[in-house]
Amino acid sequence: MTDNELQQLSIRLGQRLQAEGASVTAAESCTGGWIAKVLTDIAGSSAWFQRGFVTYSNEAKQQMIGVSAAALAEHGAVSEAVVREMAQGALQAAGADYALSVSGIAGPDGGSDEKPVGTVWFGFASAGGEVRAERRRFSGDREAVRRQATAHALQTLLDHLSAK
Template identity: 70%
Template sequence: MTDDELMQLSKTVGDALKQQGATLTAAESCTGGWVAKAITDIAGSSAWFERGFVTYSNEAKAQMIGVDPAVLTQHGAVSEPVVIQMAQGALTAAHASYAVSISGIAGPDGGSENKPVGTVWFGFASHDGTVVTRHECFNGDRDAVRRQATVYALKTLWQQFLQKA
């Protein structure tokens, strides 16, 4: 997806949030704030983007958004239980309507047989208590994995929560 297409996707998400009178927060690890950047590239996004959390380390995940250190130890940062807690913690901390969380292995190092480079977990939480998770394995270099994860997060948010509203 080109930068222009990413900007259009961010605008579509923002327009839907604005229409609902809803707000969004993001808890990002491997994308390092790319979702927040894509969103805040849209003029007027302060009306619907509350705040973002770049929780790259396990300590940041625990301190900033309340991820249980025992869950991090048991499952690892790149796991379904962690992205659930990231999304729910960000939702609560930001008092937002929706949250997206992302934790993955962008590479080139850090992969394993069970979690190869390109593995990314996503969590989506809504103020109504709905939680959705997704798992993807993207191809490409570090930049490509991070871009694909950012696009996937915004598209899934749109499809799961905003499009039907």
């Protein structure tokens, strides 16, 4: 996905959130703030995006958004349990209507048989109590994985809002 395509996706998501009078926050690990960057590239985004959390280390996940040490120890940072907790913690900390969370292995190192490079978990939470998670596997180099993860997170929330 090109920078222009990410920008257009961010614009559409922002328009949808603004129409709802809703806000979004992001808790990011492998994307390193890329979601927050593409959202805040949009003029006027402060109406629907007020903060993001770059929680790259396990300590940051625990301190900033309340991810439990137990979930990290039992499942690892790249897991369904952790992205669910990330999304819920970010939602609460930001007081937003929706939260996205992302944790994955962008590479080129760090993969395993169970979690190969390109494995990314996504969490989604809403102030209405919905929490869900999904896993995707992306190909390409580190930048490609991170770019695809950013696009997927934004598109998934947009699809969810459009289906309402």
